Amino acid sequence: MSMPTLKNDLAIMVLFTAAVLSAPLWLAPIGADYPDLLQKFAIYGIFAVGFNILFGLTGYLSFGHAAFLGVGSYTAVWSFKLLSMNVLPAVALSVLMAGVFAYLIGFISLRRSGIYFSILTLAFAQMCYNLAYSVLTPITNGETGLQLANDDARVIDTLFGISYDGLPSTTLFGLEMTGYPGFYFCAVLLILGFFLSLRIFHSPFGMKLRAIKSNQTRMVYTGYNTKPYLLTAFVISGMYAGLAGALLAVTDPLAGAERMQWTASGEVVLMTILGGAGTLIGPLLGVGIIKYFENIFSAMNVQQLTEMFAFLPDWLGKIAVTLTNPFVGEGWHLTLGLLFMLIVIFLPGGVMEGMRRIAAIPRKLKQRAVPKPTPATEEK
Amino acid sequence: MGDIILDIDKVDKTFGGLHALADIDLKIEEGKIHAIIGPNGAGKSTLLNVCIGRLEPDRGTVRFNGEIITGKKPYEINHAGVVRVFQTPEIFPDLSLLQNVMVPAFAKRDGTFKFNFWKSLSSEKAIREEAEQVLNDLGLGEHLNHHAGSMSRGDKRRLELAMGLIQHPRLLLLDEPTAGMSRHDTNRTIELLTRIKERGMTKIIIEHDMHVVFSLADTISVLAQGRIIAQGTPDEIRGNPKVQEAYLGGAEL
């Protein structure tokens, strides 16, 4: 737990940037190098990195962050319809709008802590979902979802004399945001988002957030008004969610209410805890693991399973297929649930804790030889 | 008599049927060490709770430095210059010792809220050095980067004392600061408290250890069942038969 140094931060950023930009290369061996999946990694990475600023640092567990994801998507699609197919205004407006929503929802939810806070955020998100699904149909286009249309205004594009034949696609000054350019746009934003999170983690502000998580009562008697700290963290993480929502719309200009459903809120909680809440990299590992296996497991069907178990005797193969079938395809969530249970029970600190434990094995062996009186703690 | 820094005026507090504080009047002079003694459940901690805004009294007011602080928020009272060290250590168990002391130092410098998220902790040299200094003074200098939660109870108390001292409060409230400490650490703490007495910090100390009380205090109040039953210098208290009966069980001091 020694103090972070600037040199350290720089090294982390260089490594991180290199890893993200070269992801198509090193993910190729496991077959995860196609743009659609890479984009998902980056977008949900942003979502989780932001969520971790709230949950990882302050310990306040929001079950309603999908609301901000949805707000981001709707705002982005409206920006495409009314202003321009350029992604920059869409991204900026979405982040802003999500920030406004987060301020309002956070302001009220943060009157409570613990389980009551979680329930309040969940209730707000479900309200947003229902509003988007029915009441606000003129804005959200209800069940069908908000889509682009040929006769959209796109005033900025019109102003600059940009016109499209048929349904336009999103662009960055003419560069279409599909395939690899789409991924690299998301990747750059992920790098920026990660950098901001790194700064927050290693700033006095971040340390105060950790202190709130550790002992909020003490903070109050130490001279801190904790509410604005929590609200700031809540709004920042809401803005990250808004950015992720905007990017979902950038890669596929469509926004539906289901994006705000509680399962989507739960997913980011799972990803963060699975990887390791409160660590810098953990949430990204969680995203990687969940999105990768979702991709594999949810695509499987009985046909593939039968082929997989073809080496077994016929009757045994049938049993194997029957047993595994509920866990793939639509049943992928069952696998996810099991995985999550195992992690929470055996490795509450997530994958990061697992790696720390493995890293500590050589030292433990050494300690057994030469017992040391006081154990030093290492950096999280 | 010097300036009165803390003026507790007719403070009353009941919990259900229990009269925890009954009509307490107490004036503390600036720069002095005032000890509050009394049997378990006498209301000593409750009195401190009223002073730092943890509890609202049913009646009465507390003035600090001439200003009424009853009804103010705890963090406002802290910034006015009143700092409390709790009876059961209130620290940040998940942070390192150094961070535990830096957090109050930032409060002192930056106020109740500051969004300094772009600055790196490593560039806050002045605060860090001050924190190291205070921890060294309290004999915790070797453990700077240890997890506070894994320290012994006595170390936690000293850590909390460090967290209080780094804020340079005008009034420091200590609730049994040496409970759970070894004789050696107790003596060290007494020595430290005497040393900072010379800097003019006013202190109220609750203590069961009479050795500590009589070696530190300028004045003593004896609290029993929510009432102050005696007040005076250590010598006066030592000779007071009422005190011996109520609290010291008639034992010779």
Ligand SMILES: Nc1ncnc2c1ncn2[C@@H]1O[C@H](COP(=O)(O)OP(=O)(O)OP(=O)(O)O)[C@@H](O)[C@H]1O
């Ligand atoms: N928040 C509270 N709610 C209800 N009763 C309380 C509360 N705080 C204190 N009391 C009661 O008030 C009385 C005085 O408690 P207090 O903690 O002030 O005693 P004390 O003098 O500090 O004792 P000790 O020496 O054991 O620390 C006790 O009977 C206690 O049970």
Ligand SMILES: [Mg+2]
């Ligand atoms: Mg007490």
